[in-house]
Amino acid sequence: MQARIRLLAGKHKAALAQLEKESASKHPSLEQLLAELRLERRRFLRRLDGPRGYETTVLTLERLYFRHVPLTGWMQEEIPLGGGEQLSEQTVLIHEIAAGPEVGSVSLLPS
Numbered sequence: 001m002q003a004r005i006r007l008l009a010g011k012h013k014a015a016l017a018q019l020e021k022e023s024a025s026k027h028p029s030l031e032q033l034l035a036e037l038r039l040e041r042r043r044f045l046r047r048l049d050g051p052r053g054y055e056t057t058v059l060t061l062e063r064l065y066f067r068h069v070p071l072t073g074w075m076q077e078e079i080p081l082g083g084g085e086q087l088s089e090q091t092v093l094i095h096e097i098a099a100g101p102e103v104g105s106v107s108l109l110p111s
Contacts, residue, residue, distance in 0.1 A: 056081040
């Protein structure tokens with residue numbers, strides 16, 4: 001009887017070790033999960049007709065994704081440039097879109 005209990009206990013431990021090994025290989029590691037996080041960033045150059053002429057603002061919208069699922073809403077940051085300051089060489093105008101007479105024009109910037 002004792003021998004049979006030891007044999008069953010040994011088989012149970014072996015089966016448990018096998019299941020733990022299989023489950024460890026199926027679940028991704030923390031590094032793999034973090035590698036699937038990505039940040040989507042969109043930048044716009046907004047020109048508004050104000051009392052002192054055109055006022056320029058850089059709008060930056062950011063959103064955090066896990067795979068293709070958004071984790072956050074769009075986070076917005078505005079940087080006022082004023083009337084005529086020079087933009088850095090990294091800020092290149094790609095496309096200009098007419099947004100209507102009240103808003104002025106909007107230009108897309110690369111991220």
